[in-house]
Each structure stands twice: as C-alpha cells, then as structure tokens.
Amino acid sequence: MLSCESKTSDQSAHKPVKVVVALGGNALEEKGKESTAENQRNTVSRTCRLLAKLSAAGYEIAIVHGNGPQVGRILLASETAHNVTPAMPFDVCGAMSQGYIGYHIQQAMREALQQEGRSNIPVVSLVTQVLVDPDDPAFQRPEKPIGIFYTKEEAEVLKKEKGYTMREDAGRGWRRVVASPKPVEIVEFETLKRLWDSTIVILCGGGGIPVVRKADGSLQGVPAVIDKDLAAAKVAEEIGADILLILTEVDQVAVNFGRPDQQDLGSMTCEEAEIYIDEGHFAPGSMLPKVQAAVQFTRSGEGRHAVITSLAQAVDALQGTAGTRILSAE
Ligand SMILES: Nc1ncnc2c1ncn2[C@@H]1O[C@H](COP(=O)(O)OP(=O)(O)O)[C@@H](O)[C@H]1O
Numbered sequence: 280m281l282s283c284e285s286k287t288s289d290q291s292a293h294k295p296v297k298v299v300v301a302l303g304g305n306a307l308e309e310k311g312k313e314s315t316a317e318n319q320r321n322t323v324s325r326t327c328r329l330l331a332k333l334s335a336a337g338y339e340i341a342i343v344h345g346n347g348p349q350v351g352r353i354l355l356a357s358e359t360a361h362n363v364t365p366a367m368p369f370d371v372c373g374a375m376s377q378g379y380i381g382y383h384i385q386q387a388m389r390e391a392l393q394q395e396g397r398s399n400i401p402v403v404s405l406v407t408q409v410l411v412d413p414d415d416p417a418f419q420r421p422e423k424p425i426g427i428f429y430t431k432e433e434a435e436v437l438k439k440e441k442g443y444t445m446r447e448d449a450g451r452g453w454r455r456v457v458a459s460p461k462p463v464e465i466v467e468f469e470t471l472k473r474l475w476d477s478t479i480v481i482l483c484g485g486g487g488i489p490v491v492r493k494a495d496g497s498l499q500g501v502p503a504v505i506d507k508d509l510a511a512a513k514v515a516e517e518i519g520a521d522i523l524l525i526l527t528e529v530d531q532v533a534v535n536f537g538r539p540d541q542q543d544l545g546s547m548t549c550e551e552a553e554i555y556i557d558e559g560h561f562a563p564g565s566m567l568p569k570v571q572a573a574v575q576f577t578r579s580g581e582g583r584h585a586v587i588t589s590l591a592q593a594v595d596a597l598q599g600t601a602g603t604r605i606l607s608a609e
C-alpha cells in the first residue's frame with residue numbers, strides 16, 4: 280500500500296503530497312524508432328500508464344515535459360518549406376510543440392486514468408508562456424541542444440551554410456544549440472493554481488514559450504528554448520509542491536558516469552551535489568540542469584526534496600526506495 284500523505288504543521292491532519300513531474304525525452308520518444316506522431320503517441324501511452332499509477336496512489340500531480348527534439352523538427356520543417364509558406368518564428372514553433380505533445384499526453388492520460396478507475400479526474404494542457412530576462416547572458420551563449428542528430432561533417436556544413444551553432448551532445452552526435460535563458464515567471468501560474476485541486480495540468484511544455492515584457496507591459500516571444508527541468512522546479516517552487524520528480528533515461532544519477540568506477544547515488548545533499556557539479560560529474564545540457572533544478576527546488580522551502588530517476592522507478596522513487604534523492608542537509 281502506497282503512503283502518499285504528508286503531515287500538516289499541527290501534525291494531526293494529513294494533506295495529499297503534491298508532486299511536479301518533469302518528463303524527459305524518452306518519455307515521449309523511444310530510442311531507435313522513427314519520430315512519427317504515431318510512435319510518439321504510443322510512447323506517451325506507456326508513460327501515462329505509469330503517471331496514472333501515481334495519481335491512483337493519491338499523489339496530486341502536474342506534468343511538465345521537454346520538447347527539444349520536437350521543436351527542432353518543427354523549426355526545421357518550417358525553415359525547409361519557406362519557398363511555399365512563410366517560416367514560423369521560433370516562439371510559435373515552441374507553442375506548436377506544446378500543443379502537439381500536450382494533446383498526446385491529454386489523450387493518453389485520459390485513457391490511463393480510466394484504466395485506473397479514475398476517469399473523474401480531468402486533464403488539460405495549458406499553453407504556457409514563461410517570462411525570461413532579455414539581458415540573460417544565455418542569449419549570448421547558445422547551449423541548449425534541439426532537433427535531430429547530425430554527423431560532425433554535416434554539422435560543419437550547417438554551421439557554414441545556415442549559421443547554426445552546433446555542438447556535440449553527450450556522445451550521441453552533433454545537434455543545433457540555441458539560447459536557453461532561465462525561467463523568471465510563469466505567466467499562466469494563476470490558472471494552474473485555480474485548477475490544481477481538481478485537474479491534472481500539463482504545463483510549461485518545453486520549459487514554456489519564452490517571452491519578454493515590453494515597456495508597455497505586453498508580452499513578446501523570443502527565439503530560445505527554456506530548460507524544462509528548471510521550469511518544472513519553478514512550477515514546483517511556486518505551487519508549494521512537496522516533491523519535484525525528474526524522470527529521465529537512467530535509474531540514478533552517478534558520479535564518474537560512464538567510467539569503470541561509476542558510482543550510482545541513492546541520495547545526495549544539496550551541498551554534495553554542488554561539489555559534484557564543481558568536479559564536473561554532470562554533463563551540461565543533460566544531467567547538469569536536472570541536478571541544478573533539483574537543488575534549486577530542495578532549497579526553496581522546508582520539507583521539500585527532489586528525486587531523479589527513470590519512468591519505471593517513479594512510484595518506488597516517491598516511496599524513497601529508488602532513484603537519487605536530493606535532500607537538505609538536516
Ligand atoms: N552523472 C550522470 N549520471 C547519470 N546520467 C548522466 C550523467 N551525466 C550525463 N548523464 C546522461 O544524461 C542523460 C539524461 O539527460 P537527457 O537525455 O538530456 O535528459 P531528458 O531525459 O530530459 O531528455 C542520461 O540518460 C545519461 O546518459
């Protein structure tokens with residue numbers, strides 16, 4: 280029997296545990312399979328069956344998902360078709376990716392909740408804008424990988440012909456990289472707050488559509504991709520979640536990752552995590568932002584912690600028997 284209640288301050292009443300889930304790339308696309316809409320829908324189905332189990336166990340969840348491969352492909356398709364139809368700006372491609380992925384999660388989550396006997400819980404995707412700082416130094420230093428993988432030779436051609444910034448991505452090939460400013464404010468946060476108690480909300484897809492506030496107060500999209508783990512940490516922080524659950528491909532975070540002396544970690548304090556960051560154990564653009572997001576959230580309030588694990592281990596990880604927990608020192 281899963282226990283998913285936390286004590287309130289008077290220690291007598293219990294309240295449901297609030298969890299913000301950040302879904303990584305493998306929750307949306309299966310490695311080695313063609314990136315078709317049908318394949319994404321099937322992968323999302325498997326993911327949602329696991330997420331529905333969290334809901335059935337009584338956890339209150341909101342879902343944030345990535346969009347790196349998807350937004351890159353939408354952008355590429357739009358740029359490639361510029362002779363027949365005007366190319367869409369980056370922020371619009373981000374919005375399209377939220378709609379397409381959110382639609383699949385909504386549909387699959389509905390089915391999965393039905394199977395768990397919880398068809399009374401509504402699911403909705405919020406097209407979410409996230410305010411960023413126009414002076415964020417990230418705009419001068421593109422480092423978020425998006426889209427498909429290329430060989431080194433193809434990357435050289437794209438650099439020359441299209442002016443893209445290209446970078447090797449964690450031993451997996453070469454990818455286009457774009458600016459990834461920090462999330463400052465979730466514009467639609469008030470909507471999440473009003474829906475939280477009744478509805479499973481999918482929000483901040485792809486980290487949210489990055490926008491800046493103009494002098495007259497209106498919002499304008501900017502060409503960038505926010506890191507979804509940092510956006511999920513922001514959501515979790517502001518909604519007062521108990522746990523930030525970051526789901527990715529690996530069961531646990533490791534030091535000396537990929538080396539013969541790799542050591543998987545059951546837990547680490549924020550201070551230990553910072554030492555490991557300084558020692559370079561976490562790859563930028565992959566594990567590093569997850570650990571940073573976990574530390575940021577854990578530090579944001581008493582009794583909060585983060586867990587990084589795989590989809591398959593999600594339920595056990597919330598119980599504290601799997602994954603890597605990022606905890607306060609005391
Ligand atoms: N220290 C580490 N411990 C575990 N995994 C790591 C580490 N450093 C890099 N990685 C890699 O980071 C990957 C997760 O990042 P990524 O695939 O970008 O995330 P996402 O699931 O959000 O798409 C893991 O699958 C693993 O290959």
Ligand SMILES: NC(=O)OP(=O)(O)O
Binds near residue numbers: 303345424505
């Ligand atoms: N926006 C974002 O962080 O996407 P990925 O997780 O797919 O890289």
